Amino acid sequence: MIERIDHLNIVVTDLSAARAFFRLLGFGEGIAADLDSRFLESLTGIAGAQGSFVAMHHPGSSVTIELLQFKQGSGADPQLGRADRIGLRHLALAVTDIEAVVAELTTHGIEFLSPVRTWEKTGKKLVYFRGPEGILLELAEYPPPA
Numbered sequence: 001m002i003e004r005i006d007h008l009n010i011v012v013t014d015l016s017a018a019r020a021f022f023r024l025l026g027f028g029e030g031i032a033a034d035l036d037s038r039f040l041e042s043l044t045g046i047a048g049a050q051g052s053f054v055a056m057h058h059p060g061s062s063v064t065i066e067l068l069q070f071k072q073g074s075g076a077d078p079q080l081g082r083a084d085r086i087g088l089r090h091l092a093l094a095v096t097d098i099e100a101v102v103a104e105l106t107t108h109g110i111e112f113l114s115p116v117r118t119w120e121k122t123g124k125k126l127v128y129f130r131g132p133e134g135i136l137l138e139l140a141e142y143p144p145p146a
Contacts, residue, residue, distance in 0.1 A: 007055070007064040008091060010135060015052055015069040018132035022056045022065060024108055025093065030055035030064065048072070065091075067132075082136075090128065090136035098125045098141035105129070 012018040019029065032054035040049040050071035055064050095101045098116055106112075113128040116139075123143035131137050 005063050007066050008088075009066040009068055010091075010132070011068050011070065012132050013069065014132065015054065015067055018067045018069075019054055019056070021132050022067070024105070025058075027056040027058045027065065030057050046070075060094075090138050091131075092126075092138040092140050094140050094142065096141065098127065098139050101139055102127060 010018070023029070032052070034052045035050070037048065037050045040051055041047060051068055052071075053066055053068040055066050057064055102112060102116060110129055113130075116125050116127045118125050125141040127139050129137055129139070
């Protein structure tokens with residue numbers, strides 16, 4: 001029935017800053033466009049909807065991140081990045097050396113919610129941080145197969 005996971009859409013208020021953030025994480029840009037307002041309104045049901053988007057691709061994944069900025073909108077939800085909110089909660093990114101990635105991102109001003117933690121059930125190392133608009137992201141380093 002489902003062939004694959006195609007993309008994840010993230011609505012932002014500053015498309016330029018979100019692009020820069022995902023480039024920092026190693027994503028490249030794909031198609032970018034202003035969206036036809038008639039099309040966007042008919043798709044979303046939002047009267048007068050206007051927006052711009054850019055597709056971001058990572059060489060290690062076939063899932064595209066679509067960044068979408070509406071011209072008018074209700075703004076960012078201050079509770080969006082809380083781990084206990086209903087709905088899609090976070091985007092997890094697999095890494096091979098979590099400490100090195102944390103150190104690199106810290107030099108770019110990224111703040112982490114905690115030190116790197118290890119889940120005792122699997123040995124997976126993980127840490128949460130916030131991206132554009134307060135979205136919650138996770139870095140995950142998996143132990144080598146036994």
